[in-house]
Amino acid sequence: MEPWQRLLLLLLSPLLWLPSSSSAFCTLDEEGDNCFCNFSAPEPKWNDIAMCISAVEVEILGGSHNLETFLQKDFAVSSKAVDFLKALRLKRLKLKEALIPAPLLYQFLRALTYTRMKELALEDLVISHPPLQPRSPIDNDLPLTALNLNRVSLAGESNLLAAIGPWLKPGLKALRLTGLGLGNVPCPDLGTFKELNFLDLSDNPEIGESGLTRALCLKELQELQDLVLRNTSLQSLGKVCLGLEATGTNVQRLDISYNELKDMPTTQCTWPPTLISLNLSHAQLKCVPKPLPTNLRQLDLSYNLLRKKPIFNELPQETEVILEGNPFANSSVSAKLQGKQKPLDCDVSSRGSKSGGTPLALQVSGTAALALLRGVRGFS
Numbered sequence: 564m565e566p567w568q569r570l571l572l573l574l575l576s577p578l579l580w581l582p583s584s585s586s587a588f589c590t591l592d593e594e595g596d597n598c599f600c601n602f603s604a605p606e607p608k609w610n611d612i613a614m615c616i617s618a619v620e621v622e623i624l625g626g627s628h629n630l631e632t633f634l635q636k637d638f639a640v641s642s643k644a645v646d647f648l649k650a651l652r653l654k655r656l657k658l659k660e661a662l663i664p665a666p667l668l669y670q671f672l673r674a675l676t677y678t679r680m681k682e683l684a685l686e687d688l689v690i691s692h693p694p695l696q697p698r699s700p701i702d703n704d705l706p707l708t709a710l711n712l713n714r715v716s717l718a719g720e721s722n723l724l725a726a727i728g729p730w731l732k733p734g735l736k737a738l739r740l741t742g743l744g745l746g747n748v749p750c751p752d753l754g755t756f757k758e759l760n761f762l763d764l765s766d767n768p769e770i771g772e773s774g775l776t777r778a779l780c781l782k783e784l785q786e787l788q789d790l791v792l793r794n795t796s797l798q799s800l801g802k803v804c805l806g807l808e809a810t811g812t813n814v815q816r817l818d819i820s821y822n823e824l825k826d827m828p829t830t831q832c833t834w835p836p837t838l839i840s841l842n843l844s845h846a847q848l849k850c851v852p853k854p855l856p857t858n859l860r861q862l863d864l865s866y867n868l869l870r871k872k873p874i875f876n877e878l879p880q881e882t883e884v885i886l887e888g889n890p891f892a893n894s895s896v897s898a899k900l901q902g903k904q905k906p907l908d909c910d911v912s913s914r915g916s917k918s919g920g921t922p923l924a925l926q927v928s929g930t931a932a933l934a935l936l937r938g939v940r941g942f943s
């Protein structure tokens with residue numbers, strides 16, 4: 564068998580191989596739609612992937628193996644292979660945990676252009692032997708609607724999207740570029756995806772507010788409805804608001820959970836009037852921030868440090884608010900706070916309330932003082 568056929572076998576299965584009824588490495592669900600292969604064992608039987616031949620959705624766990632053996636020297640897709648690839652039902656493919664040489668990734672992308680693939684996810688991959696050969700004029704498009712690149716590192720090249728982007732068509736709807744070490748919203752490479760409606764840039768801690776403020780391409784992405792910036796070192800809600808204002812974006816849902824947002828003083832800023840959902844979960848907030856977007860319908864404030872149940876007029880009317888995981892909602896914590904703690908006044912900055920708490924802690928001694936001090940530190 565030629566190496567490229569083994570590549571297809573690995574990733575897509577060739578016609579020649581009949582699927583066996585059971586396999587130690589792959590499982591296919593009853594409908595024959597979803598197939599999962601786990602090749603983590605030291606000596607995996609790659610051919611077992613033939614079981615996935617009928618599947619619509621395939622997930623392959625590479626167990627950090629080097630896929631170099633699937634590389635073909637002179638790569639060409641024969642007409643027989645094209646027929647085979649066209650016949651596959653495959654729509655969604657996830658490839659996880661593997662070392663893949665750049666030339667193999669190129670052959671892989673090329674083979675995929677003959678399939679009906681709509682959603683591709685590459686996760687925890689190390690791409691060796693750079694550079695990734697650019698798409699050549701004779702290569703077909705890869706008309707994906709969703710691309711997910713999560714913790715993929717491309718040796719020697721920092722911009723993976725620039726390398727993969729040219730294969731895609733403007734029709735891409737959802738793009739996840741997570742855990743890639745991005746320091747910016749990659750505007751030059753996003754500009755072509757005018758139909759993008761979902762953009763996730765989570766787990767790129769170098770982005771920060773400055774990266775957001777510079778992301779002027781967000782304005783051009785007129786279809787963008789969801790912007791996810793989890794764990795991107797955002798620190799000030801005021802600056803996030805100003806950043807969005809600067810970009811002129813019309814997003815409807817913004818997820819900035821898992822950022823350590825310091826309570827913000829009131830800033831002169833207008834949230835995008837289109838914004839209807841704001842996720843501020845796991846954000847270390849001690850107060851309900853304001854101003855909030857005016858047309859907000861959903862606000863997730865779960866797992867923050869709210870010690871008081873927000874009062875009615877702190878929240879926009881007709882907004883669904885999620886408050887679980889806050890200290891006030893935990894009976895054991897709120898019982899401890901009862902009577903001992905001066906309630907935090909959310910109208911003043913948190914700096915003011917810290918000095919208000921300290922003298923109180925000094926009045927008690929021993930374990931109680933320690934416990935209280937710990938509580939007070941929570942305010943600082």
Ligand SMILES: *[C@@H]1O[C@H](CO)[C@@H](O)[C@H](O)[C@H]1NC(C)=O
Binds near residue numbers: 601602603604624
């Ligand atoms: C994959 O297989 C390995 C053993 O080879 C096992 O330890 C691991 O839990 C499996 N992973 C999944 C997601 O099934």
Ligand SMILES: *[C@@H]1O[C@H](CO)[C@@H](O)[C@H](O)[C@H]1NC(C)=O
Binds near residue numbers: 743794821
């Ligand atoms: C934030 O992103 C970094 C880098 O991708 C990752 O190491 C870290 O675990 C993430 N933190 C959370 C809370 O997900």
Ligand SMILES: *[C@@H]1O[C@H](CO)[C@@H](O)[C@H](O)[C@H]1NC(C)=O
Binds near residue numbers: 820821842844845863
């Ligand atoms: C908000 O974000 C958190 C953490 O990322 C997530 O668990 C939660 O489901 C999100 N909330 C909504 C309403 O989507």
Ligand SMILES: *[C@@H]1O[C@H](CO)[C@@H](O)[C@H](O)[C@H]1NC(C)=O
Binds near residue numbers: 894
């Ligand atoms: C309530 O707080 C206690 C003490 O901090 C903690 O152990 C417990 O897990 C919390 N319960 C919930 C439901 O968060």
